[in-house]
Amino acid sequence: MTLQQIKELLQAEVIFGDHYLDREITFAGGSDLMSDVLAFGQPGILLLTGLTNLQSVRTADIIEAKAIIYVRGKKPDAQTIKFAREKNIPILSTPLTMYEACGILYQAGLPGVGSLRPTTTSNE
Amino acid sequence: MNRHDEFIQTFTILGRDFSRAGSVSTEIKEILQEIGVPSSIIRRVAIASYEAEMNVVMYAQKGELTLTLNPETIKIEVEDEGQGIEDIELAMQEGYSTATEEMREMGFGAGMGLPNIKKNAHIFIITSSPGVGTYLKMIFYLDEERAA
Ligand SMILES: Nc1ncnc2c1ncn2[C@@H]1O[C@H](COP(=O)(O)OP(=O)(O)O)[C@@H](O)[C@H]1O
Numbered sequence: 242m243t244l245q246q247i248k249e250l251l252q253a254e255v256i257f258g259d260h261y262l263d264r265e266i267t268f269a270g271g272s273d274l275m276s277d278v279l280a281f282g283q284p285g286i287l288l289l290t291g292l293t294n295l296q297s298v299r300t301a302d303i304i305e306a307k308a309i310i311y312v313r314g315k316k317p318d319a320q321t322i323k324f325a326r327e328k329n330i331p332i333l334s335t336p337l338t339m340y341e342a343c344g345i346l347y348q349a350g351l352p353g354v355g356s357l358r359p360t361t362t363s364n365e
Numbered sequence: 366m367n368r369h370d371e372f373i374q375t376f377t378i379l380g381r382d383f384s385r386a387g388s389v390s391t392e393i394k395e396i397l398q399e400i401g402v403p404s405s406i407i408r409r410v411a412i413a414s415y416e417a418e419m420n421v422v423m424y425a426q427k428g429e430l431t432l433t434l435n436p437e438t439i440k441i442e443v444e445d446e447g448q449g450i451e452d453i454e455l456a457m458q459e460g461y462s463t464a465t466e467e468m469r470e471m472g473f474g475a476g477m478g479l480p481n482i483k484k485n486a487h488i489f490i491i492t493s494s495p496g497v498g499t500y501l502k503m504i505f506y507l508d509e510e511r512a513a
C-alpha cells in the first residue's frame with residue numbers, strides 16, 4: 242500500500258514529506274527501542290515509534306526505512322525534522338497508540354518483517 | 366590514500382553529547398556510499414558503528430573512532446577513555462545493561478548494543494580496562510562470499 246493510504250488509515254498528519262506519499266510500503270515494524278529497530282529493521286521498512294528524538298531519524302536512516310510514523314500524537318523538534326529532510330525520510334504523526342496503529346495496518350494487510358523470511362510469501 | 370591503498374580517517378566522539386550522538390556513524394555511512402560500497406555491507410558497518418558510538422556517548426568521557434579502508438576490508442576501531450567494563454562476558458549478554466533512565470529515554474539501553482555489533486561485524490574484538498577505557502575492533506569484508 243502507499244504512504245498516502247497509510248496516512249488515511251491512521252488519520253495521520255504529514256510533518257515532512259508530502260511529496261513522498263506515493264511511496265510504496267510493503268512491510269512495517271514498531272518499537273521505541275532503537276537497538277531493537279537496529280536488530281530487526283530491514284531496508285524499506287515503515288517504522289512506527291513513540292521516540293521522537295534525533296536518534297529515531299538516525300536509526301531510520303541507518304536501516305534504510307522508507308518512512309517514520311510517530312504514535313500517540315507525538316511530534317519531533319525542528320532539528321529532527323531538518324535531519325529527516327536531509328535524509329529524504331518522510332515523517333508522519335498519528336493520534337493513535339502504538340497498539341492501535343500497528344493493529345490497523347496489520348489488519349489492512351501490511352505484514353511485519355517476518356514476511357521477509359524466505360519461507361513465506363506475501364501478496365500485497 | 367597512504368601506503369597499500371589504505372584510507373584512514375579518525376573521528377572524535379564526546380561523552381554525554383546526546384545532541385550529536387550518532388553523527389559519526391551517519392558520516393561514515395555517507396563516505397561508504399560515496400565510494401560505492403555494497404549497501405548490505407554499509408548497513409552492517411553503520412549499525413555496528415552506531416551502537417559503538419552510542420556506547421561511548423553513554424558510558425565514556427570521550428572516544429575516537431578510526432575508519433580504515435583497503436580494497437578488501439573495512440576496519441572500525443573505537444577507543445574510549447571512561448569507566449571501562451568490569452565483566453565483558455556479562456556485558457555481551459543480550460539484555461544486560463547499566464543504562465540510566467535518561468539513556469533509555471533516548472531509545473538506547475536495551476542491552477542489545479554489543480550483541481548487535483557482534484552480529485554485524487565479521488570479526489569483533491573487545492578489550493577493556495576498568496577505570497581506564499574500552500577498545501573495540503570490528504572488521505567487515507567487502508566480499509561477503511569470502512566472509513561466510
Ligand atoms: N564503551 C563502554 N564503556 C563502558 N561500559 C560499556 C561500554 N560499552 C558497553 N558498556 C557496558 O556494557 C553494557 C552493555 O552494553 P550494550 O550491549 O551496548 O547495551 P546498552 O548500551 O543498551 O546497555 C552497558 O550497559 C555498559 O554497562
Ligand SMILES: [Mg+2]
Nearest residue numbers: 416420478479
Ligand atoms: Mg549500547
